[in-house]
Amino acid sequence: MMLVLTRTAGEEICIGPDIRVRVLSLRGGQVRLGIEAPGEVTIHRAELVEAVSRQNAAASQPDAAVLDLVTRSAQAHARPES
């Protein structure tokens, strides 16, 4: 369920006791938000979170044979002196 609120520039909403979201400005179909939250709360644009999750999923079933192939190629380019 989604809570829908109407706010205008300068107005705020509170999420729990520690998080405040202020509408800073509205311009050209975009809204600029200011967020105050404790340091341990992570805040990201949703599209970044979704893209990272998609990439993690794509990386989550690596094939050892492909890694072997790739490693040979990488080692052909570079290998530190032991």
Add this chain to the structure above:
Amino acid sequence: MQLLSPRCGLLECAESDALHVAEGIAPFDRATRYVMVAREEEWPFAWLQSLDEPALAFVVAPLEMLFPDRAEEALCAYAKGEEACNSSLLAAYGIVVLDRDPARLTINLLAPLVVDFERKRARQIILDGPLEQTRELLEPALRSLAHA
């Protein structure tokens, strides 16, 4: 303990080897214990194998070596959210998407995994940057190692 991983074979590891990823690695939020397996023959890559879901594993590569600027950003971002930690025991890794064509290997520079080897913790940090950095081509950085 022993773990038979369909990805990287039979692993022998102690509970104390486990890295705790409290928030998981999205979308695999329930898998919170991993072990890092770095084998000489797979350098510069390493496995990040889930101890909770044997079929779940990632291939990671060290950012300090391949993308040092990004590694520094990741370590700074991690340190901000943590109590004082020993920075010499922190390391940043990029999660790699493999491809049979080495020129199409990609690494996620937007969301590095920072590992605190002292506290046995890890966290995936989301940094600022364009979405394309989730699929940065890796081959140029691998080639540059040859000239380092």
